[in-house]
Amino acid sequence: MPKFIIKTGKYQGKKLKLPDRDITVGRDLECDIRVSDTDVSRMHCQIKIRDGKLFVDDLESRNGTFINDIAIETETPLQTGDQLRIGPMVFELAGTKTRIKKPSNLEPDKAAPLSDDDISSWLSEEVSEEEASSAGDTTVIPTSNIPPTGVPPAPKPPKKKEYHSVAEEAADIIKKHWERVAQQKQESE
Secondary structure (H helix, E strand, C coil): CCEEEECCCCCCCCEEECCCCCEEEECCCCCCEECCCCCCCCCCEEEEEECCEEEEEECCCCCCEEECCEECCCCEEECCCCEEEECCEEEEECCCCCCCCCCCCCECCECCCCCHHHHHHHHHCCCCHHHHHHCCCCCCCCCCCCCCCCCCCCCCCCCCCCCCCHHHHHHHHHHHHHHHHHHHHHHHC
């Protein structure tokens, strides 16, 4: 069952499970997903499921239907991670992302030759998000105490003087002004 993650509005972050049938989206009470906004047409678009894949078809809506901020004009497929925008609402298609998996025939101490078929199957394998996160091939190095290489640390801004009243602040500004005037006069002599 496909799921959308709602990215905007009061239900932001919630998941929306889609039934295994065609779904209409719009303002009309007859729509399966109802978006009550004047930027959404009564019958705005239709989401179709065919052969396990999701497609979106704009129903000649006034303001258009967008996938990844590109207006669609014909029935368009949705891929995992794509964002569907209907008026002010944005939905992201949830699911398993494709990730490149290391070939299983490589041993760390031997350089095994790979055929074109091995490489092709290796690149086309899909890995679930659980496998990807447990692969252990990512190392996080804390950078809080490590300065960037070759870049001097940024100077800290001077600490601002705190004033107890507006009059005290004004007096300090006037004092600094006259100090600058005296310094400029001294430099010009």
